[in-house]
Amino acid sequence: QSVLTQPPSVSGAPGQRVTISCTGSSSNIGAGYDVHWYQQLPGTAPKLLIYGNSNRPSGVPDRFSGSKSGTSASLAITGLQAEDEADYYCQSYDSSLSALFGGGTKLTVL
Amino acid sequence: QVQLVQSGAEVKKPGASVKVSCKASGYTFTTFGITWVRQAPGQGLEWMGWISAYNRNTNYAQKLQGRVTMTTDTSTSTAYMELRSLRSGDTAVYYCARGVTLRGNYYMDVWGKGTTVTVSS
Numbered sequence: 001q002s003v004l005t006q007p008p009s010v011s012g013a014p015g016q017r018v019t020i021s022c023t024g025s026s027s028n029i030g031a032g033y034d035v036h037w038y039q040q041l042p043g044t045a046p047k048l049l050i051y052g053n054s055n056r057p058s059g060v061p062d063r064f065s066g067s068k069s070g071t072s073a074s075l076a077i078t079g080l081q082a083e084d085e086a087d088y089y090c091q092s093y094d095s096s097l098s099a100l101f102g103g104g105t106k107l108t109v110l
Numbered sequence: 111q112v113q114l115v116q117s118g119a120e121v122k123k124p125g126a127s128v129k130v131s132c133k134a135s136g137y138t139f140t141t142f143g144i145t146w147v148r149q150a151p152g153q154g155l156e157w158m159g160w161i162s163a164y165n166r167n168t169n170y171a172q173k174l175q176g177r178v179t180m181t182t183d184t185s186t187s188t189a190y191m192e193l194r195s196l197r198s199g200d201t202a203v204y205y206c207a208r209g210v211t212l213r214g215n216y217y218m219d220v221w222g223k224g225t226t227v228t229v230s231s
Contacts, residue, residue, distance in 0.1 A: 034215055034217070036218070044223075045222065046207075048217060051217040057219065097169055098157065098172070099157040099160070104154040
Protein backbone atom coordinates (compact mmCIF):
# COMPACT_ATOMS: atom_id res chain seq x y z
CA GLN A 1 0.00 0.00 0.00
CA SER A 2 1.76 3.15 -1.24
CA VAL A 3 1.56 6.42 0.68
CA LEU A 4 1.02 8.19 -2.67
CA THR A 5 -2.13 6.91 -4.38
CA GLN A 6 -2.36 6.53 -8.14
CA PRO A 7 -5.09 4.86 -10.21
CA PRO A 8 -3.90 1.37 -11.18
CA SER A 9 -4.79 1.93 -14.82
CA VAL A 10 -5.94 4.52 -17.33
CA SER A 11 -6.59 4.24 -21.02
CA GLY A 12 -7.24 6.41 -24.04
CA ALA A 13 -7.40 6.32 -27.80
CA PRO A 14 -4.63 7.74 -29.97
CA GLY A 15 -4.83 11.52 -30.09
CA GLN A 16 -6.82 11.80 -26.87
CA ARG A 17 -5.84 13.42 -23.58
CA VAL A 18 -5.42 11.42 -20.38
CA THR A 19 -4.54 12.45 -16.85
CA ILE A 20 -2.98 10.45 -14.04
CA SER A 21 -3.53 11.61 -10.49
CA CYS A 22 -1.21 11.24 -7.51
CA THR A 23 -2.84 11.82 -4.14
CA GLY A 24 -0.79 12.31 -0.99
CA SER A 25 -1.33 14.02 2.34
CA SER A 26 -0.24 16.94 4.49
CA SER A 27 2.83 14.88 5.45
CA ASN A 28 4.24 14.73 1.96
CA ILE A 29 2.88 16.56 -1.11
CA GLY A 30 0.80 18.89 1.05
CA ALA A 31 3.86 19.80 3.11
CA GLY A 32 5.31 21.47 0.04
CA TYR A 33 7.58 18.74 -1.27
CA ASP A 34 8.02 18.59 -5.01
CA VAL A 35 6.45 15.87 -7.14
CA HIS A 36 8.39 14.16 -9.93
CA TRP A 37 7.10 11.77 -12.57
CA TYR A 38 8.78 8.80 -14.23
CA GLN A 39 7.84 6.70 -17.25
CA GLN A 40 8.76 3.04 -17.38
CA LEU A 41 8.42 1.29 -20.72
CA PRO A 42 8.06 -2.50 -20.55
CA GLY A 43 11.31 -4.22 -19.60
CA THR A 44 13.29 -1.02 -19.20
CA ALA A 45 14.52 1.26 -16.45
CA PRO A 46 12.39 4.23 -15.39
CA LYS A 47 12.96 7.52 -17.18
CA LEU A 48 12.49 11.00 -15.74
CA LEU A 49 9.45 12.65 -17.32
CA ILE A 50 8.63 15.67 -15.13
CA TYR A 51 10.64 17.19 -12.29
CA GLY A 52 9.80 19.88 -9.76
CA ASN A 53 6.03 19.45 -10.30
CA SER A 54 5.89 20.86 -13.82
CA ASN A 55 9.30 20.97 -15.50
CA ARG A 56 10.20 18.81 -18.48
CA PRO A 57 13.78 17.58 -18.96
CA SER A 58 15.34 18.20 -22.33
CA GLY A 59 14.01 15.73 -24.88
CA VAL A 60 10.64 15.10 -23.26
CA PRO A 61 7.85 16.16 -25.64
CA ASP A 62 5.59 19.03 -24.57
CA ARG A 63 2.66 16.60 -24.83
CA PHE A 64 3.59 15.72 -21.23
CA SER A 65 2.80 18.22 -18.49
CA GLY A 66 2.62 18.16 -14.71
CA SER A 67 0.83 20.16 -12.07
CA LYS A 68 0.46 20.18 -8.31
CA SER A 69 -2.21 21.57 -6.02
CA GLY A 70 -2.62 21.03 -2.30
CA THR A 71 -2.05 17.38 -1.45
CA SER A 72 -2.25 16.11 -5.05
CA ALA A 73 -0.45 16.24 -8.35
CA SER A 74 -1.37 15.29 -11.89
CA LEU A 75 0.35 14.20 -15.06
CA ALA A 76 -1.40 15.05 -18.32
CA ILE A 77 -0.60 13.50 -21.67
CA THR A 78 -2.13 15.07 -24.76
CA GLY A 79 -2.12 13.74 -28.32
CA LEU A 80 -1.78 10.19 -27.01
CA GLN A 81 0.52 7.95 -29.07
CA ALA A 82 1.04 4.19 -29.08
CA GLU A 83 4.59 4.68 -27.78
CA ASP A 84 3.20 6.29 -24.61
CA GLU A 85 1.94 2.89 -23.42
CA ALA A 86 3.92 2.38 -20.22
CA ASP A 87 3.80 2.50 -16.44
CA TYR A 88 3.91 5.94 -14.83
CA TYR A 89 5.07 6.68 -11.29
CA CYS A 90 4.83 9.82 -9.19
CA GLN A 91 7.43 10.47 -6.50
CA SER A 92 7.66 12.86 -3.59
CA TYR A 93 9.07 13.00 -0.04
CA ASP A 94 8.07 12.90 3.58
CA SER A 95 9.46 14.96 6.45
CA SER A 96 12.39 12.58 6.98
CA LEU A 97 13.37 13.17 3.33
CA SER A 98 12.59 9.57 2.55
CA ALA A 99 11.50 9.35 -1.05
CA LEU A 100 8.02 8.02 -1.69
CA PHE A 101 6.75 6.45 -4.90
CA GLY A 102 3.16 6.07 -5.97
CA GLY A 103 1.98 2.56 -6.75
CA GLY A 104 2.20 3.21 -10.47
CA THR A 105 -0.38 3.62 -13.23
CA LYS A 106 -0.50 1.45 -16.33
CA LEU A 107 -1.43 3.49 -19.39
CA THR A 108 -3.05 1.55 -22.22
CA VAL A 109 -3.40 3.14 -25.64
CA LEU A 110 -6.50 1.65 -27.19
CA GLN B 111 27.20 11.26 -22.15
CA VAL B 112 26.09 10.70 -18.59
CA GLN B 113 25.61 7.04 -17.78
CA LEU B 114 25.44 4.63 -14.89
CA VAL B 115 26.66 1.08 -15.55
CA GLN B 116 25.57 -1.55 -13.06
CA SER B 117 27.08 -4.93 -12.24
CA GLY B 118 25.63 -8.18 -13.52
CA ALA B 119 22.84 -10.41 -12.28
CA GLU B 120 23.25 -12.27 -9.00
CA VAL B 121 21.71 -15.42 -7.55
CA LYS B 122 21.97 -15.75 -3.79
CA LYS B 123 20.75 -18.15 -1.12
CA PRO B 124 18.58 -16.94 1.76
CA GLY B 125 20.69 -15.43 4.51
CA ALA B 126 23.50 -14.41 2.17
CA SER B 127 24.57 -10.89 1.20
CA VAL B 128 24.77 -9.16 -2.17
CA LYS B 129 26.77 -6.13 -3.24
CA VAL B 130 25.71 -4.29 -6.41
CA SER B 131 27.96 -1.72 -8.07
CA CYS B 132 27.06 1.33 -10.13
CA LYS B 133 29.86 3.03 -12.10
CA ALA B 134 29.22 6.61 -13.15
CA SER B 135 30.71 8.38 -16.14
CA GLY B 136 30.22 11.58 -18.10
CA TYR B 137 29.91 13.92 -15.10
CA THR B 138 31.69 14.98 -11.89
CA PHE B 139 30.76 12.15 -9.55
CA THR B 140 30.93 14.16 -6.32
CA THR B 141 28.49 16.81 -7.56
CA PHE B 142 25.44 14.55 -7.29
CA GLY B 143 23.98 11.88 -5.04
CA ILE B 144 23.13 8.30 -5.90
CA THR B 145 19.76 6.76 -5.11
CA TRP B 146 18.96 3.06 -5.04
CA VAL B 147 15.50 1.86 -6.04
CA ARG B 148 14.27 -1.70 -6.37
CA GLN B 149 11.37 -3.33 -8.17
CA ALA B 150 10.07 -6.78 -7.26
CA PRO B 151 8.63 -8.87 -10.12
CA GLY B 152 5.36 -7.33 -11.33
CA GLN B 153 5.46 -4.68 -8.62
CA GLY B 154 6.09 -0.95 -8.36
CA LEU B 155 9.17 1.05 -7.50
CA GLU B 156 10.51 1.01 -3.94
CA TRP B 157 13.00 3.61 -2.71
CA MET B 158 15.86 2.03 -0.76
CA GLY B 159 17.98 4.99 0.13
CA TRP B 160 20.36 7.72 -0.97
CA ILE B 161 24.03 8.53 -0.57
CA SER B 162 25.79 11.80 -1.19
CA ALA B 163 28.84 11.21 -3.35
CA TYR B 164 30.23 14.48 -1.93
CA ASN B 165 30.30 13.71 1.80
CA ARG B 166 29.02 10.10 1.93
CA ASN B 167 25.99 11.06 4.03
CA THR B 168 23.28 8.43 3.75
CA ASN B 169 19.52 8.19 4.24
CA TYR B 170 18.06 4.68 4.24
CA ALA B 171 14.48 3.49 4.00
CA GLN B 172 13.29 2.61 7.47
CA LYS B 173 12.25 -0.92 6.48
CA LEU B 174 15.82 -1.71 5.35
CA GLN B 175 17.67 -0.08 8.26
CA GLY B 176 20.26 -2.48 9.64
CA ARG B 177 20.37 -4.62 6.48
CA VAL B 178 21.52 -2.15 3.85
CA THR B 179 24.74 -0.20 3.43
CA MET B 180 25.45 2.29 0.65
CA THR B 181 28.97 3.44 -0.08
CA THR B 182 30.91 5.30 -2.74
CA ASP B 183 34.43 5.15 -4.09
CA THR B 184 35.29 8.55 -5.55
CA SER B 185 38.57 7.27 -7.03
CA THR B 186 36.58 5.08 -9.44
CA SER B 187 33.28 7.06 -9.50
CA THR B 188 31.47 3.98 -8.31
CA ALA B 189 28.60 3.57 -5.87
CA TYR B 190 27.83 0.34 -4.06
CA MET B 191 24.74 -1.06 -2.37
CA GLU B 192 25.11 -4.04 -0.03
CA LEU B 193 22.05 -5.88 1.26
CA ARG B 194 22.48 -8.51 3.96
CA SER B 195 20.40 -11.35 5.40
CA LEU B 196 18.66 -11.83 2.08
CA ARG B 197 15.22 -13.37 1.93
CA SER B 198 12.94 -14.33 -0.94
CA GLY B 199 11.15 -10.98 -0.71
CA ASP B 200 14.39 -9.27 -1.74
CA THR B 201 14.19 -10.81 -5.20
CA ALA B 202 13.99 -7.77 -7.46
CA VAL B 203 15.64 -5.61 -10.06
CA TYR B 204 17.88 -3.11 -8.30
CA TYR B 205 18.42 0.29 -9.95
CA CYS B 206 20.87 3.06 -9.18
CA ALA B 207 19.95 6.57 -10.26
CA ARG B 208 21.65 9.96 -10.11
CA GLY B 209 20.02 12.33 -7.67
CA VAL B 210 19.78 16.00 -8.62
CA THR B 211 19.15 18.35 -5.69
CA LEU B 212 16.15 20.65 -6.01
CA ARG B 213 14.70 22.82 -3.24
CA GLY B 214 15.94 20.58 -0.44
CA ASN B 215 15.02 17.29 -2.04
CA TYR B 216 16.08 15.61 -5.28
CA TYR B 217 14.90 13.94 -8.43
CA MET B 218 16.45 11.02 -10.32
CA ASP B 219 17.50 12.12 -13.76
CA VAL B 220 19.71 9.30 -15.02
CA TRP B 221 19.12 5.62 -14.27
CA GLY B 222 21.22 2.51 -14.60
CA LYS B 223 19.77 -0.42 -16.54
CA GLY B 224 19.21 -2.44 -13.39
CA THR B 225 20.70 -5.52 -11.73
CA THR B 226 18.54 -8.59 -11.19
CA VAL B 227 19.02 -10.18 -7.78
CA THR B 228 17.36 -13.55 -7.25
CA VAL B 229 17.17 -15.04 -3.77
CA SER B 230 16.45 -18.75 -3.89
CA SER B 231 17.43 -21.87 -2.00
